[in-house]
Amino acid sequence: MxxxxxxxxxxxxxxxxxxxxxxxxxxxxxxxxxxxxxxxxxxxxxxxxxxxxxxxxxxxxxxxxxxxxxxxxxxxxxxxxxxxxxxxxxxxxxxxxxxxxxxxxxxxxxxxxxxxxxxxxxxxxxxxxxxxxxxxxxxxxxxxxxxxxxxxxxxxxxxxxxxxxxxxxxxxxxxxxxxxxxxxRGEIEKVLGDAVTDQVLGKPDDEGRGVKAPGASWPGDLVRGKAENPDWEGVNKAF
Structure with missing residues (x-):
């Protein structure tokens, strides 16, 4: 358990x-x-x-x-x-x-x-x-x-x-x-992608990106998508 x-x-x-x-x-x-x-x-x-x-x-x-x-x-x-x-x-x-x-x-x-x-x-x-x-x-x-x-x-x-x-x-x-x-459904893809990404970016790098968004994970993909497109305001390109 x-x-x-x-x-x-x-x-x-x-x-x-x-x-x-x-x-x-x-x-x-x-x-x-x-x-x-x-x-x-x-x-x-x-x-x-x-x-x-x-x-x-x-x-x-x-x-x-x-x-x-x-x-x-x-x-x-x-x-x-x-x-x-x-x-x-x-x-x-x-x-x-x-x-x-x-x-x-x-x-x-x-x-x-x-x-x-x-x-x-x-x-x-x-x-x-x-x-x-x-x-x-x-x-x-x-x-x-x-x-x-x-x-x-x-x-x-x-x-x-x-x-x-x-x-x-x-x-x-x-x-x-x-x-x-x-x-x-509204804009669920944007809302969910932003919610996951914002949590990670709100933590210190070693805690957030290493634990909440490890490299081989969907949260990790979303954080990379945000980093690669920082000015993009639509649905995270890695969603």
């Missing part, structure tokens, strides 16, 4: 004062109807940028639809809250409450484990680890798809929302249109 960093548990259990998005009744119609999912959603809604929250909700809908088509255990009522937690928390490391010393994928995994610990009742350590792995590896192409079924679902669902060629055959144009109609 990869334990949360010191302080993450307290942050994940305490209500946020930022109230960035608040609870959206429309979202509550499309998430699992259990206490864990509602608590995790409330925390995400009060901490994530609204467009990153909408992206995370779409990722959940894509992952759920794929799990149902494949008759996966992750689509069953007892596993669905864990799938939801993995999807809704996969970018939690981009928010100020979880801008810790590790790369954002790891911080997001730690946040999810803390939420599961405080709100998950009898969620096993193995299930917490499954969720952590799915989040921590969601940008690791070729690894996430094979390390576990949950990590595969999250990785492919992220790919569907960003219309990556490897994932698009697993969804439909109608599905994409429906999910984007429910939770509009």
């Amino acid at each position: 990869c334990p949360p960093i010191s302080g993450a548990a307290a942050a994940a259990s305490a209500p946020s004062s930022s109230n960035r998005a608040g609870t959206d009744e429309r979202a509550l119609e499309h998430i699992p109807n259990d206490d864990l999912s509602r608590n995790v959603y409330s925390y995400a809604a009060n901490n994530l940028h609204p467009l990153i929250l909408a992206h995370s909700l779409r990722v959940y809908l894509f992952a759920k639809a794929l799990a149902e088509r494949e008759h996966s255990d992750w689509a069953t009522p007892d596993r669905l809250p864990l799938l939801f937690t993995a999807c809704i928390c996969h970018d939690m490391g981009t928010c100020a409450s979880h801008d810790g010393p590790q790369r954002f994928e790891v911080e997001g995994g730690d946040a999810a484990v803390s939420l599961l610990t405080h709100h998950g009742g009898n969620v096993s350590e193995q299930d917490k680890h499954e969720v952590w792995v799915a989040i921590a590896l969601h940008t690791s192409r070729g690894i996430a798809e094979r390390i576990s079924l949950l990590a595969r679902l999250v990785r492919l669902a992220v790919g569907m929302d960003f219309k990556l060629s490897a994932a698009m055959p697993l969804t439909t144009a109608e599905e994409v249109q429906r999910f984007e109609g429910l939770f509009p």
Whole structure:
């Protein structure tokens, strides 16, 4: 088990004062109807940028639809809250409450484990680890798809929302249109790319670029993209 960093548990259990998005009744119609999912959603809604929250909700809908088509255990009522937690928390490391010393994928995994610990009742350590792995590896192409079924679902669902060629055959144009109609994407690519990059650049070089954005990583690619195009104001060219 990869334990949360010191302080993450307290942050994940305490209500946020930022109230960035608040609870959206429309979202509550499309998430699992259990206490864990509602608590995790409330925390995400009060901490994530609204467009990153909408992206995370779409990722959940894509992952759920794929799990149902494949008759996966992750689509069953007892596993669905864990799938939801993995999807809704996969970018939690981009928010100020979880801008810790590790790369954002790891911080997001730690946040999810803390939420599961405080709100998950009898969620096993193995299930917490499954969720952590799915989040921590969601940008690791070729690894996430094979390390576990949950990590595969999250990785492919992220790919569907960003219309990556490897994932698009697993969804439909109608599905994409429906999910984007429910939770509009806006400028998610710019918002997410800037959020990851700004966190890294806000840390000292040895801490930020070496730990939060190691060379062989998606955050590292984004930081290089920013450095190579410092005056560019559009979507990070390395996104």
